[in-house]
Amino acid sequence: MIDPVLLRDAPDLVTRSQVARGHSPETVEAALVADRERRAAITAFEELRAAQNAFGKDVAKAPKDEKAALVAEAKGLADRVKQAQAAVAVAEEAADAAFAKIENIIIDGVPAGGEADFVEIRRVGEVPTFDFAPRDHLELGELLGAIDMERGAKVSGARFYFLKGIGARLEIALMNLALNSALEAGFIPLITPTLVRPEIMRGTGFLGEHSDEVYHLPDDDLYLTGTSEVALAGYHKDEILDLADGPLRYAGWSTCYRREAGSHGKDTRGIIRVHQFNKLEMFVYTTPEEAEKEHERLLGWQEEMLGKLGLTYRVIDVAAGDLGSSAARKFDIEAWIPTQDAYRELTSTSNCTTYQSRRLDIRHRPDGGRTQPVATLNGTLATTRWIVALLETHQRADGSVWVPEPLRPYLGGLEVLEPIA
Structure with a gap:
């Protein structure tokens, strides 16, 4: 695959390469969108997981009479973490499919055409x-x-x-x-x-x-x-x-x-x-x-x-x-x-x-x-x-x-x- 940083920083370069190869410029935009959605999904998952870890420490320190309610709340948080993790897998699969349509960036001087x-x-x-x-x-x-x-x-x-x-x-x-x-x-x-x-x-x-x-x-x-x-x-x-x-x-x-x-x-x-x-x-x-x-x-x-x-x-x-x-x-x-x-x-x-x-x-x-x-x-x-x-x-x-x-x-x-x- 191409360097994701290159795609983010120089999308015009990637687009020119794709067009020279005879591909639609829309493949680049689709990859940019998929990349943003993947990074957003990863960020959301990591934030929830960090909250889950912090909450787990609070549960461990809580008095007995409060623990039952906190454990139930922790279970709900765990379910949200699982959902976020599944969303990351879906976003990564979509990003991989989008990136697969971006072929290697041609070197300057390569003739365009077929x-x-x-x-x-x-x-x-x-x-x-x-x-x-x-x-x-x-x-x-x-x-x-x-x-x-x-x-x-x-x-x-x-x-x-x-x-x-x-x-x-x-x-x-x-x-x-x-x-x-x-x-x-x-x-x-x-x-x-x-x-x-x-x-x-x-x-x-x-x-x-x-x-x-x-x-x-x-x-x-x-x-x-x-x-x-x-x-x-x-x-x-x-x-x-x-x-x-x-x-x-x-x-x-x-x-x-x-x-x-x-x-x-x-x-x-x-x-x-x-x-x-x-x-x-x-x-x-x-x-x-x-x-x-x-x-x-x-x-x-x-x-x-x-x-x-x-x-x-x-x-x-x-x-x-x-x-x-x-x-x-x-x-x-x-x-x-x-x-x-x-x-x-x-x-x-x-x-x-x-x-x-x-x-x-x-x-x-x-x-x-x-x-x-x-x-x-x-x-x-x-x-x-x-x-x-x-x-x-x-x-x-x-x-x-x-x-x-x-x-x-x-x-x-x-x-x-x-x-x-």
Whole structure:
């Protein structure tokens, strides 16, 4: 959630952020009203409870002949305290619901608007050209014996697949290259749970408007994560972190699950938009003052990975209306996909400022003073979808695929992926 003090002191700032995201300014007024009513209910309860405590002392000191009447009066006061306590619970629930509609305050410079209103920051690399008709990633994957969509659908349904043979090896190689890159940058590797409790999913902001993307196991009341960001954010829930020596950086390797609700008919061919995939996610806890610089570092590590793989890409500053509720700013990197004649998202990195840490109660103690919420950031360093860009970018006329040199040590030295007989 956002800082309640910020809402009270700078409602115009919060309103501008909500409007830039495409939300009604009335959400801010509703949150202000709910916040006032919650504080009033708490004050009324605390005053009654203080009166009850003082009255209890008077009863204890009263003469015997007066005690019966005073005890009856105390019972009435106790009933009023219970009612006030119940009113606090109702007011807090209403305030929580109102605050849940206020998304993270966007950072200055984030473009307003929706999905199409991003700002392109830069393009890197030459768009590949071919002197033959290029094949798409699925045709290449089938020639290489690397991707089997038909059996994936037979076993699990639409948008599932098998990575087979060199396809399986390629994904593991890609993830290992990314992991080594993360280790060189000082990240601590974690293999994370993929089932989490509701309070962790809610705390990271994934049970808001896009909760229909999330798989839920009602019998266990657990959620399948669509990114290890969720588990990594929950890793330090209810803790006070020591950031005196700099940010805490984790690299989470996990399988991810997404329902892809609302994507019917989109990217139905191949492995661009699927229900299950693997991902290596960078996650950082740092001070709010350092967060924007750390965001640039995450973006730099992502670009370094794409450079190692010889991919052509562009970096975009995502518009406010296309941000998740937790992100105050997000940069996407989109790689060129030759057969689509377009850039498609391969990775993103988000600065969530203190939005998640406030929900999950993760703090630090700057200079030994009072505790304050930390900032959290995340960014993908490798995922299954990267195979799409790799195969299509580095394909050759005979259906073979050139292997970028940094990836070769993780494939036993293979320089070319050859079609199977």
